[in-house]
Amino acid sequence: MTSGTESTRGARLAPPGPPRRATFGLLKKLFTDRLALMSDSAEAHGDVVRIAIGPKTMYLVNHPELAKHVLADNAANYHKGIGLQEARRALGDGLLTSDGEIWKKQRRTIQPVFQPKRIARQASVVANEVEGLVKRLRDARGPVEILHEMTGLTLGVLGKTLLDADLGGFTSLGHSFEAVQDQAMFEAVTLSMVPQWAPLKKQLRFRESRDDLRRIAEELVEQRFANPVENGEDVLSRLIDSAGTREQMRDELITLLLAGHETTASTLGWAFHLLDEHPDVAAKLRAEADSVLGDQLPTHEDLHRLPYTARVVEEVMRLYPPVWLLPRVAQADDEIGGYHIPAGSDVVVVPYTLHRHPAFWPEPEKFDPDRFDPDRPSGRPRYAYIPFGAGPRFCIGNSLGVMEAVFVLTMVLRDLELRKLPGYDVVPEAMLSLRVRGGLPMTVHTRNRR
Numbered sequence: 001m002t003s004g005t006e007s008t009r010g011a012r013l014a015p016p017g018p019p020r021r022a023t024f025g026l027l028k029k030l031f032t033d034r035l036a037l038m039s040d041s042a043e044a045h046g047d048v049v050r051i052a053i054g055p056k057t058m059y060l061v062n063h064p065e066l067a068k069h070v071l072a073d074n075a076a077n078y079h080k081g082i083g084l085q086e087a088r089r090a091l092g093d094g095l096l097t098s099d100g101e102i103w104k105k106q107r108r109t110i111q112p113v114f115q116p117k118r119i120a121r122q123a124s125v126v127a128n129e130v131e132g133l134v135k136r137l138r139d140a141r142g143p144v145e146i147l148h149e150m151t152g153l154t155l156g157v158l159g160k161t162l163l164d165a166d167l168g169g170f171t172s173l174g175h176s177f178e179a180v181q182d183q184a185m186f187e188a189v190t191l192s193m194v195p196q197w198a199p200l201k202k203q204l205r206f207r208e209s210r211d212d213l214r215r216i217a218e219e220l221v222e223q224r225f226a227n228p229v230e231n232g233e234d235v236l237s238r239l240i241d242s243a244g245t246r247e248q249m250r251d252e253l254i255t256l257l258l259a260g261h262e263t264t265a266s267t268l269g270w271a272f273h274l275l276d277e278h279p280d281v282a283a284k285l286r287a288e289a290d291s292v293l294g295d296q297l298p299t300h301e302d303l304h305r306l307p308y309t310a311r312v313v314e315e316v317m318r319l320y321p322p323v324w325l326l327p328r329v330a331q332a333d334d335e336i337g338g339y340h341i342p343a344g345s346d347v348v349v350v351p352y353t354l355h356r357h358p359a360f361w362p363e364p365e366k367f368d369p370d371r372f373d374p375d376r377p378s379g380r381p382r383y384a385y386i387p388f389g390a391g392p393r394f395c396i397g398n399s400l401g402v403m404e405a406v407f408v409l410t411m412v413l414r415d416l417e418l419r420k421l422p423g424y425d426v427v428p429e430a431m432l433s434l435r436v437r438g439g440l441p442m443t444v445h446t447r448n449r450r
Helices: 020-032 034-045 064-073 084-091 100-114 116-121 123-138 146-163 173-189 201-226 235-241 246-277 279-293 300-305 307-319 398-415
Strands: 048-053 056-061 078-080 326-330 334-336 339-341 346-349 416-420 428-430 434-436 441-446
Touching: 020 034, 020 048, 034 048, 034 056, 034 428, 056 064, 064 326, 064 334, 064 346, 100 116, 100 235, 100 246, 116 123, 116 398, 123 146, 123 398, 123 416, 123 441, 146 173, 146 235, 146 246, 146 398, 173 201, 173 246, 201 235, 201 246, 235 246, 246 279, 246 307, 246 398, 246 416, 246 434, 279 300, 279 307, 279 398, 300 307, 300 398, 307 398, 398 416
Parallel strands: 056 346
Antiparallel strands: 048 056, 078 326, 326 346, 334 339, 416 441, 428 434
């Protein structure tokens, strides 16, 4: 299962990993290139790696069956870990950061909002929002910052589909969430050794952003109390009906606003980058859009008629999974792949490296949407591909996110061509989500459709 080592009950063997003398180099990678830290460790040491950096020890898990053990089979033993623990300062005990009975209650409260039939009914709302995006892009003068546009779009979709609210007036949301991610990752990589009261620019920006997010969430709650929706199916109505405290409602809303827009916006940013790099793939996607949609807006029924576009989305999330790291903390001693994992250990499943595991992905660095063609047998284990996580904490909004991504790519590429600025260097930045560092400026060109 891992490096030829058989699992034995009661084993106390420690996993392999970089030596202590490598601490300085590991610390540098932790600050500057977290993806390389994980990729290099897995390549050098196998599918279970012990990474010791100062007083902190992490256990990297990089095999489908071992990921299944942590995320599903023994999920009760693994609570939320590094990064998400630090994010709790801003997100509170929302669905993303909570554990145990609190998390179960929150999940039960919100789950009905994401029922397939309800999401299907939101397809026209998503299509109309994307139609507005296409018009804004077509009317743009000069380069546009695509990640900013995707953030605005996904927040707009989230507001209208899940909250029955217009988020257009809350223009600071994207910047505030960026500050939260920056601070959470800063605290994680510095092992929370920098005092939170320190007057650093990053910390001051975080506190301002946290207050801004709380203000927005409280305003949304007040608006709904003032204008209740009878038999409302949206998240706000569900939270009110659950009789939670105002603080609980605020935490849940902030979490939903972050998780509900950030992952899809990041995926779309990477998609436009990869499609610009691979015009042959873009041409196939456009041909499918022309054939299926013509001049019409997509419907939910069109999703199964856009299989190539869906494969593009899947392959984008393989190479650049928006949730690149699934951090956990072991509550009790465990054994993973024959190695002893002490209670209290940080255990990380890394979709970024798992999705590139050469044993399961031929030419893992190649952008090839057809590897997801159902007519091409893969033989891959189920947990070799986990862009939405897995187990009890499988992403609750995956179907909405996929529909949104398919609609955006289909409608934008049908009418427009987006091109990166010449010489612009696209670099991944591994924060709470995997985003393009510094944004993605692109020029917009109207497509000459025949």
